[in-house]
Amino acid sequence: MGRHIIEEASRCLQCKRPLCSKGCPVGTPVNDMIKTFLEGDIRRAGELLFQNNPLSVVCSLICPHEKFCEGHCILGKKSAPVQVSDIENYVSRYYLEQFQPQRPVRDSNGTRIAVIGSGPAGLTVAFIMASQGFDVTIFESEEHIGGVLRYGIPAFRLPKDILERIREMLLKLGVKIRPNMTIGPVIGLDDLFRDEYRAIFVGTGVWNPRPLRIAGETLGHVHYAINYLKNPDSYWIGKKVAIIGAGNVAMDVARTALRKGADDVTILYRRGEEHMTATRYEYDYAKLDGVRFRFQTAPLEIVEGGLHCARTRLAIDEQGRTRVETLEQEREFFPADSIFIAASQAPRTNLTGMEIGRTGLVITDEEGRTSRDGVFASGDVVTGAKTVAEAVSRSKRSAQAMLQYLARQG
Template sequence: MAVHVINEARRCLQCKKPLCRLKGCPAQTNIPEMIRLFLEGNINDAGAMLFANNPMSVVCSLVCDHEAQCEGHCIQGRKGAPVQISSIEHYISDTYLDKVIMEHEPAKGQHVAIIGSGPAGITVAVKLAQRGYDITMFEKMDKLGGMMRYGIPDFRLPKTILDRYQVKLQELGIHIRPNTGIGTALTLDTLFRDGYAAVFIGSGVWRPRLLGVRGESLGNCHFAVDYLQNPDVYQLGDSVAVIGSGNSAMDVARTAIRKGSRYVTIYARHHEVSASRREFEYAQADGVEFEYNKAVDSITPQGPMLRERHFDEEGHLLSEDEPQLFHADSTIIAVSQQPKDKIVRTTTGLVTNEKGLVEVDERGATTREGVFSGGDVVLGPWNVVQAVKDAKKVADAMDEYLTRKREAASSSQPE
C-alpha cells in the first residue's frame, strides 16, 4: 500500500490554485501542503497539520464522498484518473493518530458539557479542551462515536478507529459519560445547576423518518437507523427490500448481504440513486439489485406494494400505476432521519424548526443563553466533513462566549 500511496502523491501537480481544497473540501484541508510534507519525509508534520485542521481527518479519509469533493476537483482527473487524495490522507492521518500528543493550554476554570460524541461533538470537545476548558462528554450509547459507530458499517469505517479516538480524548483530559442521555434523568437545567458555563448539543439525528404508509409497524419491516446499530440481532431472511437510495440504503443493503441475505434489492423513487457514485458501485459489486421509479404504496407481510412511476423528459412526474407486490421476507426503510426531541421537551427557551432541527444563529448559538449546537441536529442528516466544518465554527464562537463570561466575572470581583 505504501508504494501505491507514494506513487499517487508524486502525481500531485502542486497547483497554485488547488481546486481540491478551494472547491472540493468543506473542511479546507491544505491538500498540496499535506502531500508536499509527506513526500519530503515529514509525515508527522503532515499528520499534525491534518489533525489541527480536522480532528476527524482519519474518518473523513474513509467515508467522505471524495469523488464529489477533493478528488472530483483534481486537475489530473480532467484527462485521466484524479490523484487518490483519500488514500494519501488516510495513510498519513491513520499513522499519526496514535502519535499525536494531546496538549492543552492552562486550565481556564470553566466547565463545558458536550451532548453527543459524533463528529461534531468530538470536534468541539477537542478544540475547546485544547484551549484549556474542562470538558465532559455525555453519550447516550455505551460507546463513543455516535452515528459513525452505530450508523456506518465496519467495512466502511472500522470501529477500532473510534476506540483509538477515545484514548486520545481521555489523554486530553476529556471526561466521557457513556449510557447517559440528556433529557431523561439529566436535563440542560441540571447541567447549568451543576456549574457548566456552556453546553454544546451535537446529539445527531436518530429518529427514523416515516414513509407515512400502511404497514410500517409490521414485524417484517425495519428502519435503517435501527438496523445498522446492531444488524446481528435481526433475522431478515433470504430476500430483502430496501426502500430508499442514499448512502444509508447502500450501507443497509451491503450489510444485509454480509449477514447472509441472498437477494437484496434497492427501490429508488427516481431513475437514479441519490447515493454517491462510489457507494453505488460498491453495492453493485456486492450483488445488490436496483429497481428504479418506484413509489411505496404500503408494506405487507409478503413485501412492499409499489407503484411504477412515469416521468416526462424533463423529469416531471406524469403518472403512477396501480400498486404491485414485490416479494421480500423483510423490508427496510432508509429514507433519512430526524432528531429525537427529549432535550427540547425538557428544556425551556430552546427553539426548533418544523423539521425538529435546533435553530441557531450564524455562529451556532441557540435561542437559550449559553447553549450552542451544530452538526446533524442543526443541518439535518449530512456527512462527517460537513459536521466538522460546522463544529469548528461553533467551537470558536463558544470560546469567544466563554472568554467574555470569564472576563465579566473577573471584572465584577472586588479588588
C-alpha cells in the same frame, strides 16, 4: 502500500491555488500535507491534517472524495485525479497511532464545557475545547462514543478500532465521558448550567427514522434502516430483502444485509437512477456487492411476505415543478422476507429550553449560536443529514463562537 502512496503523492502538481482544498468542506491543506510528507516528515504531515480536522482519518475513509478534494483536482480533467483519500488515510493512520496528546495547563483549565452527543460534531468540539485546556464532559446516549460513525456506518467502511483510538486521545486530553446518558428526559440544560457548565454544545444528530405512513408498516418483518445499522446481528432478515429508499443509509443496509446472509437484496426507489441521494461511489460499490435496483417503483402497502408497489413517472404540475406520479393501475407484488425503510431521519426531541424548528432541527445562526445564551449546536441536528466533513466544518465555527463567548464572560 507505502510505495504506492509515495508514487501517488508525487503526482501532485502543488498548485498555487489548490482547487482540492477549496473543494473540501473543511479546507484540508492537501498541498502542504503532501509536500511535508514527501520531504520525509510524516508526523508533521499528520499534525497538519489533525489540527485542521481532528476526524481526518475518518474523512479519508468515508467522505465522497469524488465530490470534494479529488473531484476538484486539476489532473482529473484529463486523467485520474490524485488519490488524496489514500494519502490522507496513510498519513492520518500513522499520526493517530503515534500521537500522544498532552492536556494543556492554562488559565481556562477548570472551566466546564458540556458536549451533548459524540458524533462527528461533538467529537470535533470536544477535541478543540479540550486542546484549549477546558474541562470537557461528553454526554453520550449510547454505550460507546462515535454516534453515526459507530452506529450508522458499517465496520467494513469504517473500522471501529479508529474510534477506540479517538476515545483514548480524548481521555488523555482530560475529557470525561458519560455513556448511556441521554440529556433531556432526566437531566436538562438547566441542570447543566446549575452545575456550572459555562457553555453547552449540542450535537445529537438525527436518529429518529421517518415513517412512510403506509399500511403494513408495523408488521414484524418491517424494520427501519437506521435502527438496523446499530446492531445488525440482532435481526433475522431472511434471504430476500427489499429496501425502500436510495440514500447512503440504504446502500449501507443493502451491503450489510448481503454480508449477514441475505442472498437477494433489492433497493426500491420511486424516482430514477439520476435522482438518487446516495453518492455515485456508494452506488457503484453496492452494485459490485450484488445489490439489485428497481427504479421508478413506489411502495403502496406492506403485507406478510412482501409489499405491493406500483410504477411511477415524473410529471410537471401547474407551477412547473416536477413531482412523482404513482401509476396505481400498474401494480405488482414484490416478495420479501424482510423490508427496510430508509426514508431519511429526523432529530430526537429530547431537549427543551431552546428554539426548535418545525422539522425538529435546532435553530442556530451561522456560527452555531442557539436561541439560548451559552448553548451552541451544529452538525446534523442543525442541518439534517450531511457528510462528516460538513459537520466538522460547521462545528469548528461553533467551537470558535464558544471560545469568543467564554472570553466575553471572563
